[in-house]
Amino acid sequence: MKKLGGKVLFLDKDDINTDELIPAKYLNEDSKKALGPYCLEDLSAPGFDRARDLPGKGAIVSRANFGCGSSREHAPWALEANGINVVVAESFARIFRRNMYNCGMVAAELPKAVIEELFSRFSGQETVMELDAEKGEILFSSTRAGILKLPLSIGEFELAMVRSGGWVEFAAKRY
Amino acid sequence: MGKTLAEKVFETHVVDKPFEDLWVLKLDTVFCHEITTPIAIADLQAKGMDKVFDPKKIKAVIDHVSPAKDSKTAEQGKALRQWARRQGIEDFFDIGRNGVCHALFPEKGFVRPGYALVMGDSHTCTHGAFGAFAAGVGTTDLEIAVLKGVCAFKKPKTLKIELKGALPAGVYPKDAMLAVISALGMGGGTDRVLEFSGPVVDSMSMEGRMTLCNMAVEAGGTSGICMPDTTTADYLWPFIGPEGEGLFATKDEALAEYSKWSSDEDAEYDRILGIDCSTLEPLATYGYSPDKVKPVREMGEVKVDQVYIGSCTNGRIEDLRAAAAVLAPEVRKGRKVHKELRAILAPATTEVYAAALREGLIEIFVQAGFCVSNPTCGACLGMSSGVLASGEICASTTNRNFSGRMGKGGMIHLMSPASAAATALEGRISVARISAAKKGGEV
Numbered sequence: 001m002k003k004l005g006g007k008v009l010f011l012d013k014d015d016i017n018t019d020e021l022i023p024a025k026y027l028n029e030d031s032k033k034a035l036g037p038y039c040l041e042d043l044s045a046p047g048f049d050r051a052r053d054l055p056g057k058g059a060i061v062s063r064a065n066f067g068c069g070s071s072r073e074h075a076p077w078a079l080e081a082n083g084i085n086v087v088v089a090e091s092f093a094r095i096f097r098r099n100m101y102n103c104g105m106v107a108a109e110l111p112k113a114v115i116e117e118l119f120s121r122f123s124g125q126e127t128v129m130e131l132d133a134e135k136g137e138i139l140f141s142s143t144r145a146g147i148l149k150l151p152l153s154i155g156e157f158e159l160a161m162v163r164s165g166g167w168v169e170f171a172a173k174r175y
Numbered sequence: 176m177g178k179t180l181a182e183k184v185f186e187t188h189v190v191d192k193p194f195e196d197l198w199v200l201k202l203d204t205v206f207c208h209e210i211t212t213p214i215a216i217a218d219l220q221a222k223g224m225d226k227v228f229d230p231k232k233i234k235a236v237i238d239h240v241s242p243a244k245d246s247k248t249a250e251q252g253k254a255l256r257q258w259a260r261r262q263g264i265e266d267f268f269d270i271g272r273n274g275v276c277h278a279l280f281p282e283k284g285f286v287r288p289g290y291a292l293v294m295g296d297s298h299t300c301t302h303g304a305f306g307a308f309a310a311g312v313g314t315t316d317l318e319i320a321v322l323k324g325v326c327a328f329k330k331p332k333t334l335k336i337e338l339k340g341a342l343p344a345g346v347y348p349k350d351a352m353l354a355v356i357s358a359l360g361m362g363g364g365t366d367r368v369l370e371f372s373g374p375v376v377d378s379m380s381m382e383g384r385m386t387l388c389n390m391a392v393e394a395g396g397t398s399g400i401c402m403p404d405t406t407t408a409d410y411l412w413p414f415i416g417p418e419g420e421g422l423f424a425t426k427d428e429a430l431a432e433y434s435k436w437s438s439d440e441d442a443e444y445d446r447i448l449g450i451d452c453s454t455l456e457p458l459a460t461y462g463y464s465p466d467k468v469k470p471v472r473e474m475g476e477v478k479v480d481q482v483y484i485g486s487c488t489n490g491r492i493e494d495l496r497a498a499a500a501v502l503a504p505e506v507r508k509g510r511k512v513h514k515e516l517r518a519i520l521a522p523a524t525t526e527v528y529a530a531a532l533r534e535g536l537i538e539i540f541v542q543a544g545f546c547v548s549n550p551t552c553g554a555c556l557g558m559s560s561g562v563l564a565s566g567e568i569c570a571s572t573t574n575r576n577f578s579g580r581m582g583k584g585g586m587i588h589l590m591s592p593a594s595a596a597a598t599a600l601e602g603r604i605s606v607a608r609i610s611a612a613k614k615g616g617e618v
């Protein structure tokens with residue numbers, strides 16, 4: 001299975017919507033890669049500076065109802081084009097969550113208190129996340145705040161998507 | 176234990192449960208538009224699977240940017256157009272015959288009670304107004320939907336929303352729905368079907384029910400849903416009766432068949448939310464999320480740069496009638512929209528446009544100084560035909576007020592078509608004269 005996670009981008013805001021992940025005016029792009037430069041262009045979140053914070057990241061930690069709004073799969077694609085393949089949040093909008101797994105990426109939910117702890121302990125420092133979907137484990141580490149290892153419950157379907165690389169691969173054969 | 180309507184659709188459509196709690200449903204129809212479909216088509220082509228499960232069950236439209244505004248959107252239209260021809264999809268609606276998907280497809284009779292359907296568009300929940308399970312999906316799900324005619328869902332719970340009492344004059348389905356979203360919050364309906372019932376829904380037209388269901392996703396809902404009744408059968412009659420497909424000889428027959436698509440008395444709901452509509456007044460949003468709602472009366476002095484009437488939420492004929500009813504008496508006095516503001520009307524479909532012409536509504540809008548555009552999503556998603564400049568404020572009948580949605584740095588206040596028309600006249604958010612406007616849009 002591919003490596004999941006990387007350096008963490010903390011986005012301290014509820015209800016980050018897919019218009020913020022990728023504005024509609026770029027929906028006329030015809031390749032997933034072309035979306036990369038516009039990812040999070042319109043997002044304003046406390047402490048977030050796009051030019052400084054987005055490059056080099058592999059994972060996002062955010063708050064409640066992440067990915068709400070438009071069904072555009074361009075949102076996960078724009079993240080992927082920037083090297084991000086995991087989002088961890090308190091909760092997700094249904095379509096975004098499914099889109100992530102359909103692309104073989106991970107949208108993982110952690111309890112509010114845990115998200116709170118992640119923000120208070122790790123945000124503002126270089127933090128790395130490693131996610132092991134098979135073991136159901138997620139690990140955060142930084143030089144200053146040390147290591148935090150957490151169990152992660154990932155459903156059968158979600159695991160199958162991460163393993164197979166997505167829904168098309170799975171369903172085209174089965175149906 | 177009884178079942179909800181959504182559960183009944185799931186149980187009659189399930190073809191596989193490959194994992195715990197994952198239901199793969201057989202789809203009755205799949206809708207497509209030019210923004211989310213071309214990448215699915217390209218991916219299928221690249222994988223050597225350029226096929227569709229059934230060309231008769233696929234309906235496609237160019238609506239988001241119509242007509243094309245630049246080379247890239249022209250390519251998207253071309254990709255959809257060529258695919259429709261190649262696959263023999265006869266129900267393909269090009270510009271001139273098109274309309275915003277969620278207004279067009281119901282108008283063509285493509286949605287029926289008991290259907291399971293998907294589209295690569297979050298407001299697909301609109302079609303639940305006909306007693307269907309209708310859900311927005313991403314491009315990957317759409318790809319499998321057009322190829323195999325199936326889509327996977329976790330079985331959603333049902334949230335019952337009872338709209339009690341009656342809507343006072345000047346208060347519309349949009350106001351009722353803003354009250355619902357405000358009560359649920361943006362994530363309050365996630366993984367839930369929002370089932371609308373109660374006397375207000377019973378007496379509501381299909382257009383009004385579509386407005387309710389359209390915004391289910393703004394509370395996170397998977398689908399809106401209303402129980403089919405005589406209003407539904409009347410609306411569908413041209414398609415299902417002897418003049419149409421001849422499925423039923425009489426409306427009673429149709430109703431008897433459709434009555435199986437309703438929730439049982441003892442169905443189990445995740446939650447029941449009751450709203451007394453008799454005490455509602457015109458509402459508007461004030462922030463960057465659709466659950467930030469307050470009475471227009473309490474909005475204070477909000478000067479508006481643009482008024483936009485249109486979209487899959489409120490661009491139907493009834494909406495145009497309601498707005499025109501507010502404008503007409505003033506227009507007759509020679510009054511126009513406020514001079515420091517511009518107003519746009521985008522009828523949701525070609526047929527809505529034609530009906531508005533026949534009824535003399537377009538004349539009223541034009542005399543009032545509205546720019547009347549062709550049917551398109553256009554400014555609703557900030558792609559064309561009325562994009563805001565930074566710092567501008569728009570009073571809009573659409574469904575989403577996210578920051579930047581209609582253009583970077585722009586602010587949107589969602590409201591009903593009547594409130595938007597009143598705002599256009601006043602130049603600031605207002606409901607002046609709307610309750611005095613004649614009911615039913617006589618102008």
Ligand code: SF4
Binds near residue numbers: 277296573574
């Ligand atoms: S009118 Fe707006 S909300 Fe409706 S389908 Fe078009 S872009 Fe989406």
